[in-house]
Structures are given as C-alpha cells and as structure tokens.
Amino acid sequence: MKSRIQSAGLADIDDRLSAGERLDEADGLRLFQCPDLLAVGSLANREREKRHGPRTYFNYNLRLEPTNVCVANCLFCSFARLKPSDDAAYTMTLEQAWDKLRRRADQPLTEVHIVNGLNPDLPFSYYTELLQGFKKIRPGIHLKCFTAVEIAYFADLYGMSDAQVLCELIEAGLDSLPGGGAEIFAERVRRKICDDKCGTERYLDIHRTAHGLGMRTNVTMLYGHIETLEERVDHMLRARELQDETGGFQAFIPLAFHPDNNQMRKLPAPSAVDTLRVHAVARLMLDNIPHIKAFWIATGVDVAQAALWFGVDDLDGTVQEEKIYHMAGSPTPEGLTMTQLTDLVRAAGREPLERDTFYNVKETISC
Ligand code: V47
DSSP, X not given: OHHHHHHTTOHHHHHHHHTTOOOOHHHHHHHHHOSOHHHHHHHHHHHHHHHHTTEEEEEOEXXXXXXXXXXXXXXXXXXXBSSTTSTTOOBOOHHHHHHHHHTTTTSOOOEEEEOOOOOTTSOHHHHHHHHHHHHHHOTTOEEEEOOHHHHHHHHHHHTOOHHHHHHHHHHHTOOEXXXXXXXXXXXXXXXXXXXXXXXXXXXXXXXXXXXXXTOXXXXXXXXXXXXXXXXXXXXXXXXXXXXXXXXXXXXXXXXXXXXXTSTTTTSOOOOHHHHHHHHHHHHHHOTTOSEEBOOHHHHOHHHHHHHTTTTOOEEEEOOOOOOTTTTTTOOSOSOOOHHHHHHHHHHTTOEEEEBOTTOOBOSSOOO
C-alpha cells in the first residue's frame, strides 16, 4: 500500500498523518481530487483503525417525524409540505406520536430520534409535552430530537433565546441534538438551496450553546448537489473548528443527496465512489471528531458496508420508520433489525457492537 500511496502522490499526507499532524484545506482538496480512491481509502481506514480497530457501532433506535408541515422551502427537500391543507401534509397528535413508542414495548430501544418540519401552527407545549410523554412511557429512553434549525425556528416563533429553548427542552427530557440542518455551510450554497432557514453561524452557535449546556450533538453535511469540492472541505473545517472549541460533537455524518420528488430532481444522485470518498475524506480531515457515521438509509446498505473500510465506524441504527429519504427516493428498507445490522457488519469483515447514544457498548447485541 505504501507504494500505491506514493504513486497516488499522497506520500506527504501519509507522513503527516503518521506523525499525528493535522491536514489543511489544500490537503482536503487533494484528497477529493486524487484519482486513486483506494489510496485515499487506505489512509482513512488506517485512521479509523487507530481509533476503533475493527469495531463498528449501531444502536436500537426509532426515527420519528411527527410533522412535515414546514415554512421553509429547501430545494433538496421532498418531505416538507408548505400548507397544512396539502394532501400529504400531516401532524401527529401527541397520542399518535407516543403510541409509536408504546407499541414497541417489547423492543429494547435505547433512542428516539426526532426531526420535524418548521410548523408555524403548533404551540411550544406540543414539543415539551411530546418529550415529557416519551419519558413517562420509557424513563430510560434517550431523546435525540430537533435539529439546530428547528431550535432557531422555535426561538424566533415563540419569542425566546436559543439558550432558553434548549433549557426548556432539556427540562422536558431532551438529551441530545441530531446533526440535521447543516446542509453545506458555505453561504453561496445555503443562499441557493435553503435561503429561508437558519444560517451557518446560528447553526454552529446553537451547537456551541448545546455543548456549553453539557449536551452532545452530531453534525451532518448534505453532499452531491451543487456544492464544490472546496465547499465540502470548508464545511468539514468549520465543524472541526467548533469541535476544537467545545469537544461536543460525537459524530460527523455525510448525507448523500437524493433527487426524487424535489426541486433539484434534475441533478443525478452522488455515485457510490463519491460516497466512499466523502466518508474517507471526513475521517482524514476531522481528526477531533470521534465517529464517522454512514447513515445506511442515505448511502444504501451495500455502500455503507463498503464504507466500513473507508473511514466509517458507525452505521446509525435500526431506524424503523423513516420518511425524509424515502420520500426522496431511497430504495432501502425503512428499518433494519439488529440481526440484519449484525450480519451486514460481520459480512463486511468488521466487529458489530451495539452502543447507546453516547457510545457505551452493550455486552451482547439485543437481537
Ligand atoms: O437536515 C433532506 C437531509 C437531514 C434530503 O444526527 C436530505 O445522528 C438527502 O440529519 N436527500 C435530516 N438528504 C436527517 C439527519 C440525520 C440522519 C441520520 C442521523 C442523524 C444524526 C441525522 O436530511 C436534513 C437534510 O440535510 N435531507 N432531504 C434529500 N432529498
């Protein structure tokens, strides 16, 4: 592999990684431009194995999207419905949302992950009661809910500061924030694809505030649409910079753009090769973020398996109900069982481990 890395022109990057040195913007760009994907992948795999050996994490989780009514008009989104009168618009009652958890009393779930549209018609109490109700049904469940974009929207709609919103949600049972809403941090792209939702500085500042309040969060990157390679690297560096300051990010999650049923449907979906490379470059650039996650619903199951040799150590979890990607054309199942996750990790030659949201590992996998 040494000679392959040399032929690929990456010997200096290899040396710097071996010396524990940090890569810079120009290195990031070279990793994206290098024609030899396997050379890039082998460097990412080395960094992955340095941190995690063959270990591959996933959890027993449930994804819920209680409302898709949304005032934002993001060009990539196939899930949101701008008007509540639209046929496909929905808002679950609290009972309907709680029932999703009640009906799974037999499942050893450890996390509920909630993402919503920006719904102008709900009171703040909808969200606090939603969390309180989940904790009443399952006191031990981890609630990873609401993107920073939702937190910003709540603050503006209900006349609170971002910190106040976070504190009230924590009081109601919120445990951590998911990474959604990051899209691409570069203002040029944000202006074009999601102009009417919270900007980069506020997204990052909400994560900064959450970390300051003792919460752990994730950070995502939506790739494969109109962003340039430079903008991908810039995105990673902005996440890395905040992580230097707070240390609060647990995982970086590249999200492959799915083009069906949205305003960017003329664009092709990113290729498997691009997906493997994005995850690999993320592992190499983000030396301070512990986990690189392949969200298997976004990458596809087969590519997620291969990504376990391209820097990825985490596969999210069972998920079970997912709408955002399936409405945008994802052909994966809506959920996987723990047995399926375990089998696919083993088939890829890696070691499957069930984790909780904080990456504490369970002795045996709950199949
Ligand atoms: O913010 C929306 C993305 C995100 C499309 O934190 C799309 O553990 C591709 O953030 N094609 C929500 N992507 C999902 C998300 C997430 C997923 C898994 C784990 C975690 C975590 C977070 O989905 C949105 C947006 O970036 N998205 N539409 C689409 N057409």
